[in-house]
Amino acid sequence: DAKTTQPPSMDCAEGRAANLPCNHSTISGNEYVYWYRQIHSQGPQYIIHGLKNNETNEMASLIITEDRKSSTLILPHATLRDTAVYYCIVRSLNTGTASKLTFGTGTRLQVTL
Amino acid sequence: GAGVSQTPSNKVTEKGKYVELRCDPISGHTALYWYRQSLGQGPEFLIYFQGTGAADDSGLPNDRFFAVRPEGSVSTLKIQRTERGDSAVYLCASSSGLGNTIYFGEGSWLTVV
Numbered sequence: 001d002a003k004t005t006q007p008p009s010m011d012c013a014e015g016r017a018a019n020l021p022c023n024h025s026t027i028s029g030n031e032y033v034y035w036y037r038q039i040h041s042q043g044p045q046y047i048i049h050g051l052k053n054n055e056t057n058e059m060a061s062l063i064i065t066e067d068r069k070s071s072t073l074i075l076p077h078a079t080l081r082d083t084a085v086y087y088c089i090v091r092s093l094n095t096g097t098a099s100k101l102t103f104g105t106g107t108r109l110q111v112t113l
Numbered sequence: 114g115a116g117v118s119q120t121p122s123n124k125v126t127e128k129g130k131y132v133e134l135r136c137d138p139i140s141g142h143t144a145l146y147w148y149r150q151s152l153g154q155g156p157e158f159l160i161y162f163q164g165t166g167a168a169d170d171s172g173l174p175n176d177r178f179f180a181v182r183p184e185g186s187v188s189t190l191k192i193q194r195t196e197r198g199d200s201a202v203y204l205c206a207s208s209s210g211l212g213n214t215i216y217f218g219e220g221s222w223l224t225v226v
Contacts, residue, residue: 036217042220043204043206043217043218043219044156044204044206044217046214046215046216085155093211100161100169101146101156103157106155
């Protein structure tokens with residue numbers, strides 16, 4: 001699977017939008033971009049995923065650039081409960097690869113008052 | 114239950130002992146994954162089951178680690194002759210099929226003393 005690059009940490013004021021960037025310049029055409037987050041002492045939580053179109057759900061929005069080499073996860077109104085490590089993962093859905101998730105070290109988002 | 118369930122949530126064992134960690138996937142999910150997470154690191158893939166068979170065990174660190182899923186539902190991760198370096202959170206995850214969204218449990222915290 002393609003590797004991803006994320007900043008190690010970010011801060012965001014509560015109520016503001018949190019924009020978390022991810023570079024995946026070696027992504028191939030059949031690979032999806034997935035985002036998970038992990039709140040301290042909990043298991044990873046699925047947030048959103050996309051292939052090439054922008055996606056939105058009740059948790060977040062995912063903006064993927066036209067060349068698919070980077071993406072941004074947007075939490076529109078961050079709260080203290082959004083403080084977590086956010087993982088951007090490129091995932092192949094080829095049947096021969098188990099479609100496993102390969103985690104990096106993620107971005108530690110700290111939401112402050 | 115509604116989510117992936119793992120037991121025990123915490124386990125302290127002595128070096129050299131045998132340990133079993135249990136995972137109950139989401140009902141109906143055919144794909145099951147085991148991951149290991151050390152402090153400050155992202156989760157690392159261990160093994161993947163599709164049904165009863167281990168389709169990918171490339172992440173198991175050595176032959177002290179073994180996992181089974183005899184009836185295609187509950188899975189057990191078995192660690193023989195535990196070492197202090199095995200101390201980590203062991204995460205189980207499941208999905209409704211290859212390539213579908215993967216959902217994680219809260220993990221089993223293993224401490225080897």
